[in-house]
Amino acid sequence: MPPPPHAAPQFIQLHQTDAAAVRAELAAGLLAQPAQVAPKFFYDALGSRLFDAITELTEYYPTRTEAAIFAQHGAVMAQSVSAGSVLVDLGAGSCAKAAGLFPVLRPAAYVAVDISVRYLRESMGELQQRHRAVPMLGLGMDFSSTLALPVSASDWLERHDLMVAPRCVFYPGSSIGNFSPAQAQTLLRQAHALCAAGGPGGGILIGVDRVKDKAILEPAYDDPLGVTVAFNRNLLLRTNALLGTDFAPARWRHVAFFNEADSRIEMHLQAEGAQTVRWPGGARAFADGERLHTENSYKWQPSDFDALLRAAGFGPVTHWTDARGWFSVFWGPA
Helix, strand or coil, rough: CCCCCCCEEEECCCCCCHHHHHHHHHHHHHHHHCECCCCHCCCCCHHHHHHHHHHHCCCCCCHHHHHHHHHHHHHHHHHCCCCEEEEEEEECCCCCHHHHHHHHHCEEEEEEECCCHHHHHHHHHHHHHCCCCCEEEEEEECCCCCCCCHEEEHHHHHHHHCCCCCCCECCCCCHHHHEEEEEEHHHHHHHHHHHHHHCCCCCCEEEEEEEHHHEEEHHHHHCCCHHHHHHHHHHHHHHHHCCCCCCCHHEEEEEEEECCCCCEEEEEEECCCCEEECCCEEEEEECCCCEEEHHHHHEEHHHHHHHHHHHHHCCCCCCEECCCCCHHHHHHEE
């Protein structure tokens, strides 16, 4: 018997690296007050491997806590998600989290969204072999500023008779925490519009890290083995490669703390001694102890994130949590 027709995923690459724009963005961040580099620059090949190592640390609870919630409550979640949905996986990466839910969600199609399809190809190929009847699309797109399926993806859905299928936006891993509340609201409204463009029964399934004691939060971002230190300092090497700066990583100290007023973990690199960082066409003098802001990770109270989802158009909202109440997975129907 021949295999079903969807034996290989398809790929669309929309995001193209603009080296001049990248240099301009990095230079503007270094010259800002305070200096900053966007966390998206963490993830070169080494940075991605270091982050994978972070997720294995005892102190870094989010990944395994979310996985335990999916393992315990996945079947109940599947009762909320409409049968035959198009599963739109934001920041899909290795596709592992979505793959773990395929047996219970049984999607009609899978759209994996990441900034580059190159990282998706191998993992999507393996996933397709396990689920040969499910059409799969890898979409290379930066959704951090605008989330909307391009015409080419809509054409792909139409070819598979899925334009009126419900759409489930899947955003695990608490990555929503990298956005400020206002930015998160914008992204969630765009996610709602994406769901509304499909058939009735769509919604969002999203992982959210919760507010908890800083004695739990801070070690997750400043582990005693120093893996997070290496991850943060690698950003300097990445900036050297992209902008031509002359950062010396050993002269920068990793700093991470919970900012209770803003309900967020902040990560910084702090200058160890006064120094001037130079790059072609520019320079920035850093005083001893001056910081370079590299990441925020917002933490949410369940009631506040429920309100955020409702303000974006989702509801009524349901969420599942672990026994300690450290993490939540929310479902918001569109």
